[in-house]
Amino acid sequence: MSITAKLKARRTYKVIGDLKAPICSASIDKSSVDLLLTASANAPFHCACDRVHKTELSSPVPWRVHKLQANDCNKLKDFLIESGDVTKVPNMLSAAEYLFQVTWLPDEDTIINRGAGNDEQAFSGTLRNMEHIAAASAFIQSLLLAGEEQGVMTYWSSGGALKSAEVFEYLKIPLNQLLLGAIFFFPKEIEHAQIKQGAMKDARGSVEEWSKWCDLS
């Protein structure tokens, strides 16, 4: 399939699994996952992350990925249920063969209120932060496409409870990172699950509705 065809075919699939029947195997092995991540990390990036972020992992890219395979998704599911989560996130963890907690890395002096549960004011909107988010988003889109090519269903979630300080602490993700996407990989074939598509999938409009030629004549 051409890249253009892949771009057109990519779709969100949210798989609401059975809490009592978590999946226990994966269609993609861990080393192949790292190959997909490596390929996706060819996404463009402009500014190196603040050096404070290089203490956990050393790369200058403005994103980090904390990876969970199916059995750890299941442990995280149990953690959320014990914490009183009644959303569909535990069901999706039950159906996931991988979860990638993809964070972006705000410049240290722009972080506000982290850990205080105030998501609306987590960081200052600086030009550098905008570019960090843009680069991390390009990485995520690449990861979605790479996953689709391997035959899994993918879902970019804002995270719900997965972006909470409690989950970050449970997964040992530094609190100065911010979740940009909880990226789910679900197996193509799954029993006892409900599959939902993205609410906005047909809402884009035509190219004329979101682009125009600049006429300088």
Ligand SMILES: Cc1cc2nc3c(=O)[nH]c(=O)nc-3n(C[C@H](O)[C@H](O)[C@H](O)COP(=O)(O)O)c2cc1C
């Ligand atoms: C930054 C971002 C956050 C998203 N968060 C959610 C989410 O929390 N819940 C959800 O149902 N879909 C979420 N989505 C997926 C969108 O719903 C989906 O992309 C949209 O409906 C279009 O569908 P499509 O991806 O199949 O074209 C998110 C997408 C992006 C880019």
